[in-house]
Amino acid sequence: MSVETKDRSMLLQKEMIAEHxxxxxxxxxxxxxxxxxxxxxxxxxLIRSFGALPVLPEINALQSAMRGKSQAYIAAAExxxxxxxxxxxxxxxxxxxxxxxxxxxxxRLPKPDLLLLSYTGCxxxxxxxxxLREEYGCPTVFLHVPYQxxxxxxxxxxAYVTRQIREDLLPALEKxxxxxxxxDRLRESLATSASSxxxxxxxxxxxxxxxSPIDAYFGAVYYVGPIFSAFRGTEEGARYYAALRSxxxxxxxxxxxxxxxxGPLDSQKYRLVVEGPPNWTHxxxxxxxxxxxxxxxxxxxxxxxxxTYDTGFRHDPGDPLGTLADYCSGCYTNLSLPARxxxxxRYVREYSADGFLIHSVKSxxxxxxxxxxxxxxxxxxTGAPGAFIESDLVDARYFSPANLKTRLESYFQMIDARxxxxxx
Amino acid sequence: xxxxxxxxVDWARAAAEDFEFAAAREWIGERPARKAAGYLPVYxxxxxxxxxxxxxxxxxxAGEQVEIIRGDAFYQSYICHLPRSVIELAxxxxxxxxxxxxxxxxxxxxxxxxxxxxxxxxxxxxxxxDLPQIFDPRLSLExxxxxxxxxxxxxxxxSEAPATDATWREAITLQNRARxxxxxxxxxxxxxxxxxxxxxxxxxxxxxxxxxxETFIEKMExxxxxxxxxxxxxxxxxxxxxxxxxxxxxxLGLVKTIERAGCSIVDDDFLLGNRLLGExxxxxxxxxxxxxxxxxxxxxxxxxxxxPDPAAKRELMxxxxxxxxxxxxxxxxxxxxxxxLLDRPMLRAGAEAAGIPCIAFQYAENTGQFQxxxxxxxxxxxxxxxxxxxx
Ligand code: SF4
Ligand code: SF4
Numbered sequence: 151m152s153v154e155t156k157d158r159s160m161l162l163q164k165e166m167i168a169e170h171x172x173x174x175x176x177x178x179x180x181x182x183x184x185x186x187x188x189x190x191x192x193x194x195x196l197i198r199s200f201g202a203l204p205v206l207p208e209i210n211a212l213q214s215a216m217r218g219k220s221q222a223y224i225a226a227a228e229x230x231x232x233x234x235x236x237x238x239x240x241x242x243x244x245x246x247x248x249x250x251x252x253x254x255x256x257x258r259l260p261k262p263d264l265l266l267l268s269y270t271g272c273x274x275x276x277x278x279x280x281x282l283r284e285e286y287g288c289p290t291v292f293l294h295v296p297y298q299x300x301x302x303x304x305x306x307x308x309a310y311v312t313r314q315i316r317e318d319l320l321p322a323l324e325k326x327x328x329x330x331x332x333x334d335r336l337r338e339s340l341a342t343s344a345s346s347x348x349x350x351x352x353x354x355x356x357x358x359x360x361x362s363p364i365d366a367y368f369g370a371v372y373y374v375g376p377i378f379s380a381f382r383g384t385e386e387g388a389r390y391y392a393a394l395r396s397x398x399x400x401x402x403x404x405x406x407x408x409x410x411x412x413g414p415l416d417s418q419k420y421r422l423v424v425e426g427p428p429n430w431t432h433x434x435x436x437x438x439x440x441x442x443x444x445x446x447x448x449x450x451x452x453x454x455x456x457x458t459y460d461t462g463f464r465h466d467p468g469d470p471l472g473t474l475a476d477y478c479s480g481c482y483t484n485l486s487l488p489a490r491x492x493x494x495x496r497y498v499r500e501y502s503a504d505g506f507l508i509h510s511v512k513s514x515x516x517x518x519x520x521x522x523x524x525x526x527x528x529x530x531x532t533g534a535p536g537a538f539i540e541s542d543l544v545d546a547r548y549f550s551p552a553n554l555k556t557r558l559e560s561y562f563q564m565i566d567a568r569x570x571x572x573x574x
Numbered sequence: 575x576x577x578x579x580x581x582x583v584d585w586a587r588a589a590a591e592d593f594e595f596a597a598a599r600e601w602i603g604e605r606p607a608r609k610a611a612g613y614l615p616v617y618x619x620x621x622x623x624x625x626x627x628x629x630x631x632x633x634x635x636a637g638e639q640v641e642i643i644r645g646d647a648f649y650q651s652y653i654c655h656l657p658r659s660v661i662e663l664a665x666x667x668x669x670x671x672x673x674x675x676x677x678x679x680x681x682x683x684x685x686x687x688x689x690x691x692x693x694x695x696x697x698x699x700x701x702x703x704d705l706p707q708i709f710d711p712r713l714s715l716e717x718x719x720x721x722x723x724x725x726x727x728x729x730x731x732x733s734e735a736p737a738t739d740a741t742w743r744e745a746i747t748l749q750n751r752a753r754x755x756x757x758x759x760x761x762x763x764x765x766x767x768x769x770x771x772x773x774x775x776x777x778x779x780x781x782x783x784x785x786x787x788e789t790f791i792e793k794m795e796x797x798x799x800x801x802x803x804x805x806x807x808x809x810x811x812x813x814x815x816x817x818x819x820x821x822x823x824x825x826l827g828l829v830k831t832i833e834r835a836g837c838s839i840v841d842d843d844f845l846l847g848n849r850l851l852g853e854x855x856x857x858x859x860x861x862x863x864x865x866x867x868x869x870x871x872x873x874x875x876x877x878x879x880x881x882p883d884p885a886a887k888r889e890l891m892x893x894x895x896x897x898x899x900x901x902x903x904x905x906x907x908x909x910x911x912x913x914x915l916l917d918r919p920m921l922r923a924g925a926e927a928a929g930i931p932c933i934a935f936q937y938a939e940n941t942g943q944f945q946x947x948x949x950x951x952x953x954x955x956x957x958x959x960x961x962x963x964x965x
Contacts, residue, residue: 233915277916299702310717487689512652520686
């Protein structure tokens with residue numbers, strides 16, 4: 151892979167993001183309405199069909215951490231009475247707000263005209279937007295997305311969510327934006343989403359090859375960025391995914407691996423499946439702990455929090471509101487533990503992984519509660535060795551490099567020993 | 575204390591602290607086909623379980639009584655204590671008499687615990703109860719009524735005694751009576767806290783979670799009658815509300831510590847599910863719709879539910895304080911409890927804006943040291959007595 155082709159999708163993404171934040175900064179002048187919402191269950195196509203711009207607070211929080219700003223923000227929130235025990239994304243966001251609301255690209259974020267509380271797969275979301283509502287005093291719509299406790303979305307759940315969208319959310323969006331609901335526009339956007347989703351799945355599934363042309367965790371968090379945030383269903387988004395796919399396919403055809411902090415990882419010693427979100431405060435150091443050892447991640451669950459497209463779901467322009475309900479319901483953190491186990495076990499098998507690793511973060515009960523049972527169950531079903539490591543999302547106090555490194559090194563040794571045992 | 579009352583409190587203590595669940599096992603053993611269904615905090619519609627022929631059994635953790643041997647292998651240190659003690663109860667066989675387990679949508683920990691149960695105990699009927707977060711019946715009545723109907727059908731299949739008009743009527747009547755008695759108990763304590771130490775109130779309520787509702791009603795009636803005969807001497811104490819302990823329960827020692835430090839608890843969130851519905855469920859019409867409506871209309875505002883009205887959220891503490899004629903608020907939450915801890919800054923800001931004195935602390939159900947709480951609560955009580963409360 152040439153450096154130029156690699157740069158094409160990255161560059162495209164950078165430009166898209168910069169332009170989006172520029173528009174957000176100018177929104178108070180241009181009058182473009184702004185809707186804050188969450189990554190899981192984000193209804194980007196719908197928001198944008200009303201001419202509004204989405205803001206995803208989790209993305210701001212993780213970007214703040216990557217830029218080394220989260221600790222000060224968390225400290226500001228804790229000083230104002232927030233507990234050390236709760237999700238650090240929330241505190242990072244509140245701290246950022248109190249520190250002038252300057253977003254990740256250095257531009258100021260506008261106030262929301264609407265908080266779209268898509269309650270999908272995480273209890274904390276509810277409190278987070280109740281807290282933001284106190285700060286902004288803007289209208290808030292609550293979209294209750296039931297949990298897929300029995301491993302599937304039931305027709306009743308679908309009807310419940312669709313009804314809320316139709317009867318509650320659409321009127322609220324019409325009121326806030328001053329525009330009528332335009333179903334044709336939404337359909338068009340959903341069709342664009344589906345094509346980007348095809349491209350993304352092709353990219354993620356390229357990791358079945360050996361060597362894998364991508365890192366499906368550390369690398370893929372960049373790949374899912376546009377589709378998990380403001381760009382699903384947009385032309386820029388579609389261009390990005392087409393470019394990304396051709397880059398990855400080219401890399402695959404040449405038998406090359408991904409670019410990592412340790413350089414190109416063409417020679418891959420360990421193929422891993424990872425469960426749980428990454429740490430963002432030391433993202434590259436963390437990645438390096440893997441890439442230095444020749445470990446590549448071939449599948450991850452974190453890259454499914456904004457949609458589980460690799461199980462076949464595509465946004466369907468033929469049923470615009472129903473498909474949005476289906477989308478929300480299927481986001482990874484809205485899946486039951488048995489469904490998560492099943493997904494991980496399938497990844498281990500289908501991606502020919504040497505093992506799987508759970509990165510458990512202190513912040514997130516939605517991900518973390520039950521992960522030790524997941525560990526045992528996936529080990530039992532696949533026979534692959536599992537490992538369990540812990541840190542946090544954006545609170546650096548819980549990232550202990552020495553511990554993590556030691557833990558990972560012994561895990562890699564364990565895989566080596568298993569291999570030696572299998573050969574003997 | 576009269577011997578009658580002492581005997582009632584002893585009975586309640588024995589039932590509340592019995593993590594072998596003898597009362598429930600005994601009830602099951604009385605007839606061959608009898609079964610029981612457990613439920614986690616905060617709210618599960620006990621009427622549905624009862625009408626479907628099963629005994630409802632509240633599983634609220636194991637406090638200080640049960641040593642955690644296996645539970646810690648299931649939960650990381652940064653997750654509250656409740657799920658590890660619940661798993662401990664299950665892994666040690668103490669919950670083996672439950673044919674079904676219901677997991678209300680209280681938080682992500684309980685949500686995921688439902689999945690742990692599905693994985694560990696495939697023979698038990700596991701049900702996640704997705705309580706509506708939207709209280710507008712136009713949007714959520716059909717959904718919630720459907721959930722109740724499905725639950726009743728499933729439980730009826732387990733008991734082989736599906737709910738009938740008669741069992742619905744009986745279950746709703748009994749639960750209405752139990753709620754009325756709980757309301758009366760709370761009102762009595764509010765009006766004369768010297769008559770009802772919170773330790774006794776708590777033990778009775780906790781016992782009510784694990785015994786048949788008829789037994790609970792009988793004991794509550796006796797207890798209330800017994801306290802009428804025995805008004806204690808009014809004392810100069812700070813009247814406080816304990817807010818935030820709705821799921822993982824505080825150790826009894828903590829409750830006693832607060833009251834011994836010069837406070838009278840005049841309202842609280844302990845075992846909140848038993849009075850989450852503030853009014854009777856009607857016996858008219860379709861019982862499922864009646865229960866669903868009662869939840870949507872009457873569910874008490876608490877941290878596990880969405881509050882659509884920001885003003886109501888800000889005023890919640892003041893309203894509760896006034897209703898209980900309290901002087902101050904003690905925010906007591908389980909460590910790592912997302913619903914309580916994320917809500918606390920908002921509730922506290924509302925309280926402080928209304929000039930209400932507040933203190934806050936965290937506990938775990940198995941906390942054994944209370945010195946620090948004693949000092950904090952003592953200073954709080956003194957300052958209220960000296961400077962006055964929020965009224
Ligand atoms: S608790 Fe987890 S899913 Fe929820 S906001 Fe925090 S990190 Fe995201
Ligand atoms: S104590 Fe809090 S976090 Fe723990 S299970 Fe209960 S509600 Fe959830």
